Amino acid sequence: MIDLRSDTVTIPDEGMRQAMHDAEVGDDVFGEDPTVNELQKRVADILGKESSLFVPSGQMGNQLAIKVHTSPGDEVILAENCHIIHYESGASGAISGVQLSAVPVNNEGYPEARWIEARDRAGAYWEPLPSLVALENTINRASGRIFPQAEVQEIVGVAQAHGLKIHLDGARLWNASVGSGKSMSQLASGFDTVTVCLSKGLGAPVGSVLAGDAATISKAHRYRKMLGSGMRQVGFLAAAGLYAIDNNFRRLADDHANARYLAQRLASIDGIRLDVDAVQTNILVFELTSVKPEDLVEALKRESVLMIKFGPNLIRATTHLGVSRDDIAKAADAVEMILQSA
Numbered sequence: 561m562i563d564l565r566s567d568t569v570t571i572p573d574e575g576m577r578q579a580m581h582d583a584e585v586g587d588d589v590f591g592e593d594p595t596v597n598e599l600q601k602r603v604a605d606i607l608g609k610e611s612s613l614f615v616p617s618g619q620m621g622n623q624l625a626i627k628v629h630t631s632p633g634d635e636v637i638l639a640e641n642c643h644i645i646h647y648e649s650g651a652s653g654a655i656s657g658v659q660l661s662a663v664p665v666n667n668e669g670y671p672e673a674r675w676i677e678a679r680d681r682a683g684a685y686w687e688p689l690p691s692l693v694a695l696e697n698t699i700n701r702a703s704g705r706i707f708p709q710a711e712v713q714e715i716v717g718v719a720q721a722h723g724l725k726i727h728l729d730g731a732r733l734w735n736a737s738v739g740s741g742k743s744m745s746q747l748a749s750g751f752d753t754v755t756v757c758l759s760k761g762l763g764a765p766v767g768s769v770l771a772g773d774a775a776t777i778s779k780a781h782r783y784r785k786m787l788g789s790g791m792r793q794v795g796f797l798a799a800a801g802l803y804a805i806d807n808n809f810r811r812l813a814d815d816h817a818n819a820r821y822l823a824q825r826l827a828s829i830d831g832i833r834l835d836v837d838a839v840q841t842n843i844l845v846f847e848l849t850s851v852k853p854e855d856l857v858e859a860l861k862r863e864s865v866l867m868i869k870f871g872p873n874l875i876r877a878t879t880h881l882g883v884s885r886d887d888i889a890k891a892a893d894a895v896e897m898i899l900q901s902a
């Protein structure tokens with residue numbers, strides 16, 4: 561199978577398995593797992609933050625951030641297309657009791673600073689209390705687009721001017737860094753907390769990291785335990801994360817080149833609408849004009865190619881270390897053959 565459904569489908573290679581096998585471990589609930597401690601220090605340093613916490617998933621990183629920055633009844637301002645709204649099982653309401661206030665996005669898929677500023681409230685007691693802004697980079701539902709850094713900094717400025725905390729869902733910040741040439745710490749600058757994932761393009765089997773200042777991360781540590789994620793000899797997984805950072809970060813450029821190649825091939829096929837320039841990292845979303853996405857997904861499966869339906873007329877394909885340029889060419893051939901015979 562050429563599996564382009566997500567960059568989460570990767571399987572650890574021999575080197576990663578060896579690193580996991582060799583990991584020095586201890587009881588992380590006692591803070592005694594040296595490999596977890598090393599990972600947390602490394603990611604905090606990479607992001608230019610004081611401290612960080614290893615968590616089982618990107619969702620848990622995001623939800624802990626919402627929990628530490630808000631009180632029940634508060635309002636969280638975020639883009640209408642973000643992962644926190646669409647794919648986190650309604651967790652923010654259930655766990656933090658907050659109201660999510662969705663801001664529209666422009667044609668490029670990101671919310672503009674003036675729209676976030678317009679969400680400021682008069683402070684009347686009958687209004688919810690805005691306390692947090694959350695952004696996403698890269699933007700999953702906008703073809704993995706990199707949030708332009710000048711706009712990010714403008715929104716950080718708006719949040720700070722209004723006394724709001726600001727969180728970055730950087731599940732694929734690694735891709736944003738490689739794609740933009742900016743360092744991870746530049747992209748994380750000004751954010752109170754940042755989530756990054758190890759289990760997406762970096763290819764680790766499990767894990768994300770939440771970074772911020774020491775007091776905030778200490779609070780998140782308590783909430784992680786409350787939610788039952790006090791983990792024990794979890795250095796076996798942290799070792800995979802360290803290996804992933806050392807070996808699979810810079811190679812994300814290959815995934816981006818593969819995504820761009822696939823976009824160019826698909827854009828020339830009748831029945832597909834796709835903006836090649838929107839494909840900046842490893843995700844591409846394209847529109848079908850003649851067949852239903854579920855029909856294309858089924859037909860592709862018969863050709864050993866997997867993609868996912870991403871909306872009424874939309875399909876998403878994601879490149880990752882488990883697919884080669886040759887695989888991508890075969891996937892493009894399969895789409896072309898199916899649409900030509902439809």
Ligand SMILES: Cc1ncc(COP(=O)(O)O)c(C=O)c1O
Binds near residue numbers: 616698768
């Ligand atoms: C932008 C974004 N944020 C957060 C997550 C959540 O990550 P996880 O699946 O590890 O909970 C994802 C998952 O794909 C994502 O795409």
